[in-house]
Amino acid sequence: MAGVPLALRMLKRWSIERDVPLRIIAHVGTATTVPGADGRKQIVGDGINLCGSLIEVAPTAAILVTAALAEFFSAAPHSDLRFHDPRNVYLKHFRMTRVYLCSIDKEQSSTWGPLHRSDRIMLSDAMKARAPWDVILYSKRIIQMNSGDPDATNAITNSVLGDYGELLPQKKGGGISRSSLFSTIDPPSFLSFVVAADLVERRDGEIICNKDDPGDTMFIVLQGELSLVIAIHEDEDAPAAASKYTQELTFGPGDIVGELAAALRTKRTAALQAIGSVSLLSFSYPSLRRILAAHAQNERVSQALTNFLDLRVLEYICNHADYLVGFDKDRRGPLSNVRHPWESLYAYSRRLDLSAGEQFDSSKPWFAEPGLYVLASGTLAKRTFEMPAAENVEGDALPPILVNFPDRLVSRFPTYKVRSSSATVIRVSEAGLGQWGSSTLEECLTFISRALARTFEYDVFISFGQEDIDLAGEVKSALNALGLTVYLDTVTPGKQFSEQIQGVIASSLVFVAINTPSVVRKQAIGEKTGEKTYMEKEVAFRRLAFTGERNLIPLRVGNSQIVSYLRGISYIDIPLAFDTGFALPIKSIVDEIKEGGILAPCGRFPIERQALAD
Numbered sequence: 001m002a003g004v005p006l007a008l009r010m011l012k013r014w015s016i017e018r019d020v021p022l023r024i025i026a027h028v029g030t031a032t033t034v035p036g037a038d039g040r041k042q043i044v045g046d047g048i049n050l051c052g053s054l055i056e057v058a059p060t061a062a063i064l065v066t067a068a069l070a071e072f073f074s075a076a077p078h079s080d081l082r083f084h085d086p087r088n089v090y091l092k093h094f095r096m097t098r099v100y101l102c103s104i105d106k107e108q109s110s111t112w113g114p115l116h117r118s119d120r121i122m123l124s125d126a127m128k129a130r131a132p133w134d135v136i137l138y139s140k141r142i143i144q145m146n147s148g149d150p151d152a153t154n155a156i157t158n159s160v161l162g163d164y165g166e167l168l169p170q171k172k173g174g175g176i177s178r179s180s181l182f183s184t185i186d187p188p189s190f191l192s193f194v195v196a197a198d199l200v201e202r203r204d205g206e207i208i209c210n211k212d213d214p215g216d217t218m219f220i221v222l223q224g225e226l227s228l229v230i231a232i233h234e235d236e237d238a239p240a241a242a243s244k245y246t247q248e249l250t251f252g253p254g255d256i257v258g259e260l261a262a263a264l265r266t267k268r269t270a271a272l273q274a275i276g277s278v279s280l281l282s283f284s285y286p287s288l289r290r291i292l293a294a295h296a297q298n299e300r301v302s303q304a305l306t307n308f309l310d311l312r313v314l315e316y317i318c319n320h321a322d323y324l325v326g327f328d329k330d331r332r333g334p335l336s337n338v339r340h341p342w343e344s345l346y347a348y349s350r351r352l353d354l355s356a357g358e359q360f361d362s363s364k365p366w367f368a369e370p371g372l373y374v375l376a377s378g379t380l381a382k383r384t385f386e387m388p389a390a391e392n393v394e395g396d397a398l399p400p401i402l403v404n405f406p407d408r409l410v411s412r413f414p415t416y417k418v419r420s421s422s423a424t425v426i427r428v429s430e431a432g433l434g435q436w437g438s439s440t441l442e443e444c445l446t447f448i449s450r451a452l453a454r455t456f457e458y459d460v461f462i463s464f465g466q467e468d469i470d471l472a473g474e475v476k477s478a479l480n481a482l483g484l485t486v487y488l489d490t491v492t493p494g495k496q497f498s499e500q501i502q503g504v505i506a507s508s509l510v511f512v513a514i515n516t517p518s519v520v521r522k523q524a525i526g527e528k529t530g531e532k533t534y535m536e537k538e539v540a541f542r543r544l545a546f547t548g549e550r551n552l553i554p555l556r557v558g559n560s561q562i563v564s565y566l567r568g569i570s571y572i573d574i575p576l577a578f579d580t581g582f583a584l585p586i587k588s589i590v591d592e593i594k595e596g597g598i599l600a601p602c603g604r605f606p607i608e609r610q611a612l613a614d
Helices: 003-017 046-054 067-073 119-129 132-145 150-160 187-196 259-264 285-293 296-320 341-348 430-434 438-453 466-481 499-506 517-529 534-545 580-595
Strands: 023-026 032-035 041-044 062-066 081-089 097-104 198-202 207-209 217-232 244-251 271-284 349-355 371-377 379-384 387-394 400-405 415-418 422-428 458-463 508-515 552-557 572-574
Touching: 003 023, 003 097, 023 046, 041 046, 046 062, 046 097, 062 067, 067 081, 067 097, 119 132, 119 150, 132 150, 132 187, 132 198, 132 217, 132 271, 150 187, 187 271, 187 285, 198 207, 217 259, 259 285, 259 296, 271 285, 285 296, 296 341, 296 349, 296 371, 296 422, 341 349, 341 430, 371 430, 400 438, 430 438, 438 580, 458 466, 458 499, 458 534, 458 580, 466 508, 466 517, 466 580, 499 508, 499 534, 508 517, 508 534, 508 580, 517 534, 534 552, 552 580, 572 580
Parallel strands: 023 062, 458 508, 508 552, 552 572
Antiparallel strands: 032 041, 062 097, 081 097, 198 271, 207 271, 217 244, 217 271, 349 422, 371 400, 371 422, 379 387, 379 415
């Protein structure tokens, strides 16, 4: 018993001499020893567990003892130990425990002082350690208790001046490289930002947000780590409930996360989960812009924020648009082998934000420039001549709403109207996609064409003469039987060449022209009178709408002569004794277009309202 005061005195002197903030805990309780993993004996039991828990509440450079130890030494009246300043403490795995400070005669007395886990002590430690994100965290906590606290406000303004180290992301590897947005912000604006932001704190494993949750805020990690949780389907036929989850990316102090939902004003694109305890600042994009706008010197910061968000949107498109990363699960797309392609594409891209109700078509100057136009967020109502009822186009799938690579690949461009509260369109120029060489550009066009094939309303348009309507019906039935969608004008066959028919022709993957003896006779009459037949007009419009003869297929019936406007194009024969064998080659062509083996029909320019003169 006499050796205890000596041991305590030696420990305390050692901690003072070595400047070590030692906390000494003493207790009388049960303990035993068991062999440890390395063969050495290890102390276990309630006694040692209680001592370990008390470290969390023990003051620095003091001796803390339990009531059990104080009572044990009360039987030793000549002890050098004094027990004083009792407190009741509450520990996680124990009931209320009474503790005392313990002082040794002729030594400096133990005092409670500020608890070492208090925000003020941790702020002081963070400042000494030059940990700027921790400084901001503990200052924010203090401000939440006292909004005008001078120590906390000074610490925040000094942190942006670099007094505690640079405000840069601290995590090395594993996440996305991001530079600081706040290196040039003025201190008053940064203080206003931190005060206005919300502090979000979560424990290990807790979810900050789920995929598809609504959200208009982004987060800066102050302490701890976050993980981006992605659902993966090992079996494509398995239901969503069978998905497994993987922690794909992690983010640490200084990283900005959740910015896509804020930048695109859309749902969360992934779930965020805490790895251990984590502390975040939560803020909205408009609120930060308002704070920055109050001071002219923040213009660089405001532009850096805009550039950062635009780059993240482009990064998201490059990583998720199947026509850029690949349609199969192995992700073998035109940009799949390019490292961080969004960084190179950024200089060749522009962003357009559209408001609710805004309507636009190919006449809008912004859409006149060649390039790939991607709907990054929002919902558009799409109208075409042949579809008076609007069809919704959703930004979740990152669809190309306009492809304009003149003389190479040009899509239709119907009238659009913003149906959601807002929408965002990103344009990437041809030079941007071509910077990695012609082969990469051609591969990009092939994959984009495959995506365009999904936007055509019909697989096949059937052009025929009025006298061949029964035969055209049989052709349609044969193609329908193979699962193809077919447009056949049965209301006024061969009698009307309207904007609606133009629209259907421009919205069909394959144009089939039925060449019969009747069509040949009508052509001969037209050549004498100088009047074009309606089938000739339809073929001419198809050629106007789309370059070359791609996807234009004549069906020659009964070895009839090919009319002049279809000559030079590979045709398929149909015997006079009708045989459905012709349908299989057409089905193969449609399938090949959809799989990217053949480019989808493309035009010289966005083809809308291009009337063909009689």
